[in-house]
Amino acid sequence: MAIAAARHAPFLQDKVTECIKILSHQQITTLPADPHEQITCLIEYLRKSRCLLILDNFDTLLQHGEQTGYYREGYEPYGELLWRLGETQHQSCVLLTSREKPAEIAALEGDGLPVRTMALSGLEVTAGQTILTLKGLSGSEHETRQLVECYRGNPLALKIAATSIRDLHEGNIARFFTSGIYRTNKS
Secondary structure, three states, X not given: OEEEEOOXXXXXXXXXXXXXXXXXXXXXXXXXXXXXXXXXXXXXXXXXXXXXXXXXXXXXXXXXOOOOOOEOOOOOHHHHHHHHHHHOOOOOEEEEOOOOOOHHHHHHEOOOOOEOOOXXXXXXXXXXXXXXXXXXXXXXXXXXXXXXXXXXXXXXXHHHHHHHHHHHHOOEHHHHHHOOOOOOOOO
């Protein structure tokens, strides 16, 4: 199994090199300079070995703004990687996590096609409130609901926010809301 996180926005060459080294059991140490040839080499390994390639936090490679699904400058070769992985037969599975759908995925996905997507929703309010309670936060039903909804039920975001609220506001959600740090989207 090869895992390639995109959390810190690595360039394609770095990720492909890392994956190929893992899949080749450290036998391959140098790769072609051309991204197209690097992707070809990776796909050959994905054809030979059945593995799971995880591209986590893929949205860190994408532009944020009006047009969605497009890459930040310098990260465009990832588009070719996704396109070729979706179009080429291999025995491996690629799992991509992202808050935004890359244009290639949108073009390649379909019920009868090898590329599929699944939208995940956040936690229900009660499950989010449980996280807040376990992290030691105090607040009214309305405040905890508001906090869970603010983070759209994202468990990781709730845990991070809860830790900050606990450390900076002694776990008091109302103090967090009145501190000026929290702003609603109503402005």
